[in-house]
Amino acid sequence: MIASITGFKAPTKNKMVLDWIRAMAALCETDGVYWCDGSEREKTILTRQAIENGEVEELNQEKSPGCLYARSKENDVARVEGLTYICTKDKKDAGPTNNWMDPQEAYKKLSEIFHGSMKGRTMYVVPYIMGIPGSSFNKIGIELTDSLYVVLNMRIMTRMGKIALDELANSTNFTKGLHGKADLDDHRRFICHFPEDNTIWSVGSNYGGNVLQGKKCLALRIASWLGNKEGWLAEHMMIAGIENPKGEIRYVAAAFPSQCGKTNLAMLVPPDSMKGYKVWTVGDDIAWMRIGEDGRLWAVNPEAGFFGVAPGTNMKSNPNAIATIRKNTIFTNVLKKKDGTVWWEGMDGEPPAEGINWKGKPWTPASADKGAHPNSRFTAPARQCPSISPEWENPKGVPISAIIFGGRRATLAPLVYQAFNWQHGVYLGATMASETTAAATGKVGVVRRDPMAMLPFCGYNMGDYFRHWLEMGKKMKNSPKIFHVNWFRKDSDGKIVWPGFGENLRVLEWILNRAEEKIGAVRTSIGFMPDPRDINLEGTGLSIAEFETKLLGIDQKEWLDEVEAQNEFFKKLGSSLPDEIKKEQQTLLERLLT
Numbered sequence: 001m002i003a004s005i006t007g008f009k010a011p012t013k014n015k016m017v018l019d020w021i022r023a024m025a026a027l028c029e030t031d032g033v034y035w036c037d038g039s040e041r042e043k044t045i046l047t048r049q050a051i052e053n054g055e056v057e058e059l060n061q062e063k064s065p066g067c068l069y070a071r072s073k074e075n076d077v078a079r080v081e082g083l084t085y086i087c088t089k090d091k092k093d094a095g096p097t098n099n100w101m102d103p104q105e106a107y108k109k110l111s112e113i114f115h116g117s118m119k120g121r122t123m124y125v126v127p128y129i130m131g132i133p134g135s136s137f138n139k140i141g142i143e144l145t146d147s148l149y150v151v152l153n154m155r156i157m158t159r160m161g162k163i164a165l166d167e168l169a170n171s172t173n174f175t176k177g178l179h180g181k182a183d184l185d186d187h188r189r190f191i192c193h194f195p196e197d198n199t200i201w202s203v204g205s206n207y208g209g210n211v212l213q214g215k216k217c218l219a220l221r222i223a224s225w226l227g228n229k230e231g232w233l234a235e236h237m238m239i240a241g242i243e244n245p246k247g248e249i250r251y252v253a254a255a256f257p258s259q260c261g262k263t264n265l266a267m268l269v270p271p272d273s274m275k276g277y278k279v280w281t282v283g284d285d286i287a288w289m290r291i292g293e294d295g296r297l298w299a300v301n302p303e304a305g306f307f308g309v310a311p312g313t314n315m316k317s318n319p320n321a322i323a324t325i326r327k328n329t330i331f332t333n334v335l336k337k338k339d340g341t342v343w344w345e346g347m348d349g350e351p352p353a354e355g356i357n358w359k360g361k362p363w364t365p366a367s368a369d370k371g372a373h374p375n376s377r378f379t380a381p382a383r384q385c386p387s388i389s390p391e392w393e394n395p396k397g398v399p400i401s402a403i404i405f406g407g408r409r410a411t412l413a414p415l416v417y418q419a420f421n422w423q424h425g426v427y428l429g430a431t432m433a434s435e436t437t438a439a440a441t442g443k444v445g446v447v448r449r450d451p452m453a454m455l456p457f458c459g460y461n462m463g464d465y466f467r468h469w470l471e472m473g474k475k476m477k478n479s480p481k482i483f484h485v486n487w488f489r490k491d492s493d494g495k496i497v498w499p500g501f502g503e504n505l506r507v508l509e510w511i512l513n514r515a516e517e518k519i520g521a522v523r524t525s526i527g528f529m530p531d532p533r534d535i536n537l538e539g540t541g542l543s544i545a546e547f548e549t550k551l552l553g554i555d556q557k558e559w560l561d562e563v564e565a566q567n568e569f570f571k572k573l574g575s576s577l578p579d580e581i582k583k584e585q586q587t588l589l590e591r592l593l594t
């Protein structure tokens with residue numbers, strides 16, 4: 001079977017594609033080249049092959065039909081920001097927040113690792129579309145990989161195979177991606193982006209965020225670079241439609257850092273006290289946004305699947321995700337139970353009495369090790385989500401009424417506030433900060449600046465990125481209103497005050513009422529804040545007084561320290577920081593001091 005799917009039988013005449021693949025196959029000294037067509041038949045063959053070679057295991061097909069299980073190397077469980085590079089001729093174009101390597105040096109260094117790395121392996125050609133087939137919003141990529149795990153995940157996360165080659169036809173406009181596992185040695189691991197060549201090379205890893213190149217590499221790093229040149233935005237944002245009891249649907253886009261609740265918000269189920277509301281999922285991680293002819297901002301989710309964090313996903317936090325992942329899902333680094341189903345910390349019900357944990361070791365609830373890695377994942381088709389929006393594949397996208405920035409902050413940031421205007425909103429996004437999570441390697445729980453949740457994903461100079469946002473605002477006749485939220489504020493006992501999850505709809509309701517100028521607000525030094533009577537608190541157990549002090553309180557001393565801390569980040573950006581952002585900070589300081 002393996003022999004019959006190898007060989008260089010090209011389903012395209014695109015010369016640039018063919019020449020490039022020949023060159024990459026020669027570099028990697030692959031045994032054969034297989035072109036993915038994206039068909040169901042191919043899925044069956046490649047899945048069988050991946051099971052035979054141990055890249056995935058089959059789960060219990062009665063209880064979890066079409067589901068697979070994968071375990072990664074212990075040193076390869078998250079994005080590696082320290083090994084992720086933007087390789088531009090001029091270092092200034094990558095900017096001070098990105099790791100930079102000279103393109104010639106990067107190609108040379110990575111070529112040495114790729115050289116001969118696919119001996120005895122097949123190179124799979126994965127043509128894929130980011131965006132809705134046929135839409136002018138699209139970008140096409142081709143990823144060459146020696147990992148069947150990557151192929152099977154890309155099948156879910158993108159529109160892949162023949163459909164992408166047909167759309168590309170003879171065009172030379174595609175992202176050239178090369179991925180190789182090599183020896184999965186973290187000393188020989190690099191995720192390099194060459195925006196000037198529309199090229200991505202990643203080697204030495206098999207973790208989704210490093211190697212499913214359509215996602216972070218193309219749809220954010222390369223796309224944000226292109227968006228700056230072409231006048232649109234590629235953002236780390238979920239997109240959802242909120243339907244009110246009158247049947248009106250308004251769309252929001254929200255940027256939170258990884259593992260801060262974008263997927264849960266995108267799939268939110270309204271609380272009992274908000275009957276008649278419904279949330280429609282458009283996307284859970286990435287938004288591409290352009291200005292429409294009507295002067296509004298229109299957003300598309302370029303992905304076709306969810307690569308979600310498993311731990312903590314349960315019937316309370318996200319019942320729609322639980323329904324989505326019942327079938328055709330790849331689970332990575334969770335615990336495998338004796339009956340061939342999966343489990344993770346924070347799942348409903350009692351932990352299983354035993355299982356095999358993410359490290360492949362026998363596990364019981366008494367084990368010191370976790371059953372699932374904190375960054376263990378599910379990869380599931382978006383169309384399986386019960387709350388998927390009828391508009392999610394609309395090539396035009398959906399019109400955005402509100403943009404929401406947010407982070408995980410135990411103190412300081414109130415539950416919600418609104419920017420005075422677009423420029424102030426860009427400042428709120430630019431100064432966003434959040435506690436780090438397990439989505440990237442490194443220490444967890446440390447507050448760091450993560451502007452617009454794009455620190456690890458902005459493919460160019462962050463100062464130019466802020467300028468681009470400011471310019472976009474000037475071009476819109478009817479720009480979305482900008483808000484900041486923090487679901488994670490703690491009280492003096494260290495307990496998170498706001499109930500979160502489905503209850504966040506109460507805050508979204510306020511946001512949309514404000515976006516449509518239906519209600520007033522309290523003008524404070526940091527922005528517009530809710531009159532607590534305008535937020536539905538019924539059933540939350542919070543009194544208006546508690547809500548005001550614990551969730552909306554502004555601590556002047558803390559805010560002054562915050563302004564000081566922002567300066568450290570601004571210093572890093574140096575002269576690339578737009579004056580408008582500095583000016584917004586200065587006026588905040590003045591408001592705080594009066």
Ligand code: OXD
Nearest residue numbers: 079209258285307439
């Ligand atoms: C993700 C991430 O996987 O942000 O979406 O790390």
Ligand code: MN
Nearest residue numbers: 236257258285
């Ligand atoms: Mn993400």
